[in-house]
Amino acid sequence: MTFRFITVPLKKPISRKEKTDAKFKRTPSVEKKIEKKRALCILRLESICKAFEKGSKYKDISWQTEEGREKLVKDAIDAVNLYENEVATTLFGYPVFATEYYYSWGSSLLDNGDVFLDDFRYDLQCMYFNVAAILMNMAEYLLCWQMTPYNASKLEKESYRFLLQAAGYFSLLQEMAHDVKSYCVGTTELKHSDDLQEEILEFLRLVALAQAQEIGAAKAVESEVSGGKSMVAKLLNQVVQFYKKAIGIAQESITSSKNEFLHILAFSQLKVDVFEALTFSYAASSIFDNNPSEGLWFLSQSDIYARVVVNHRDQARKKKKSIPFRGEDLIQNCCDVVQKNCERCTRINSLVHRVKPAEGPLTLPPAYELAHMKEVKLLPNFLTR
Known part of the structure; x- marks a missing residue:
């Protein structure tokens, strides 16, 4: 990661x-x-x-x-x-x-x-x-x-x-x-x-x-912790919750025209989009083998969020916004993970299960606070x- x-x-x-x-x-x-x-x-x-x-x-x-x-x-x-x-x-x-x-x-x-x-x-x-x-x-x-x-x-x-x-x-x-x-x-x-x-x-x-x-x-992804991809999804979900709460406080209570703060705030929003895409992607992986229909629904959501992430990069290339803290690498990593998982699950479904995505919305694995x-x-x- x-x-x-x-x-x-x-x-x-x-x-x-x-x-x-x-x-x-x-x-x-x-x-x-x-x-x-x-x-x-x-x-x-x-x-x-x-x-x-x-x-x-x-x-x-x-x-x-x-x-x-x-x-x-x-x-x-x-x-x-x-x-x-x-x-x-x-x-x-x-x-x-x-x-x-x-x-x-x-x-x-x-x-x-x-x-x-x-x-x-x-x-x-x-x-x-x-x-x-x-x-x-x-x-x-x-x-x-x-x-x-x-x-x-x-x-x-x-x-x-x-x-x-x-x-x-x-x-x-x-x-x-x-x-x-x-x-x-x-x-x-x-x-x-x-x-x-x-x-x-x-x-x-x-x-x-x-x-x-x-x-x-990231350590959970590398070491394949107990709980597998489901635990990874829970940990990533908590990342999203931390950033969402921080952004909520900033939007309600903090006013600043300083670029230093605005960059941190914009980067936090990018992190929300990136980690929501990753959370849905890992949730799809953890569910797909036992329930391919529900897994495909989570997969479709990860693709939707990945497009939001890509939009950050597209706007930056059009000079409509900047991506601080070298966030382009974060965007690329997110897109690679989501795309690879989409290709894997879609291929298996076409060869083995041949099911359609479940009707949503479905509930993500609950957030797990490690930090x-x-x-x-x-x-x-x-x-x-």
């Missing part, structure tokens, strides 16, 4: 601004200690970010092994956790620190992404957002650019872990969104950065889980301030 995953643009740190009436500057030694930990976080995150920049030559020896990549990610997460712990410790002695600075991080994902908030938890949110984005981008880098027949199994397992971890961080960010206070100018309340609202975080969490579920479905996020929690100190 061909993997084509999204990349998530990272937030860019903007220098924090001390309030003009800040009381915290009376303790410069503590302030300097905190700033040092914050600078280390930003440095660690940015060093990984450079590797994902287009045309980047930053791929040191650490990227060549699983252990090296794990260490890069661990070092970044440890730096953020260290900053979090230092802030929590400082707040016990200097609670005023919580609101003495305005923090701002630039965003290229949604329109209202560059705001100033006087809440230290917003600063942590942005750091953890970048951790989640890095984990997703690592999975894309490994499976969409580095995978070969020789390392496929190892990279799939590694990327699967990264994606479940990313989903956990997006969930953590949703929890934090309840606590981060709004910034007021006079009587006007300014909301948080749009890319830290619960809706976009849930959208990204679902996409991370969908991509992890894709890996699980579950890895839970991530904040220190208890941050539940209140």
Whole structure:
């Protein structure tokens, strides 16, 4: 199965601004200690970010092994956790620190992404957002650019872990969104950065889980798991459900004119069409031998969805739309699988069964959720301030 995953643009740190009436500057030694930990976080995150920049030559020896990549990610997460712990410790002695600075991080994902908030938890949110984005981008880098027949199994397992971890961080960010206070100018309340609202975080969490579920479905195809093609259809059906739910949230609650977000949304819709075609195709294979008439009905549906998938490519060739994240390969793989299965079942039916497709609609095998996020929690100190 061909993997084509999204990349998530990272937030860019903007220098924090001390309030003009800040009381915290009376303790410069503590302030300097905190700033040092914050600078280390930003440095660690940015060093990984450079590797994902287009045309980047930053791929040191650490990227060549699983252990090296794990260490890069661990070092970044440890730096953020260290900053979090230092802030929590400082707040016990200097609670005023919580609101003495305005923090701002630039965003290229949604329109209202560059705001100033006087809440230290917003600063942590942005750091953890970048951790989640890095984990997703690592999975894309490994499976969409580095995978070969020789390392496929190892990279799939590694990327699967990264994606479940990313989903956990997006969930953590949703929890934090309840606590981060709004910034007021006079009587006007300014909301948080749009890319830290619960809706976009849930959208990204679902996409991370969908991509992890894709890996699980691919492994099922390769290893012929217990349940055979029926289990594959169930796993693929859940991929569709994840993407459909994500798209529903985006259409109802998220507004953006940024190409970065629009590309992710368009690609998610393409994924729905691709995996619906594949779900019906594998359902047809699992049912055909025992009930060829019903199998042919599922086969006809897979062909219908495959035509929808092909339409994405036709429109792209006519310059009516673009297919982001090298989705053309995904389209071709889908069409090849569906066509091969249609030819096989049609040939067998003409030689052996000679039946007509059953009357529909028929029910697909129920979705089976394999991908579950890895839970991530904040220190208890941050539940209140």
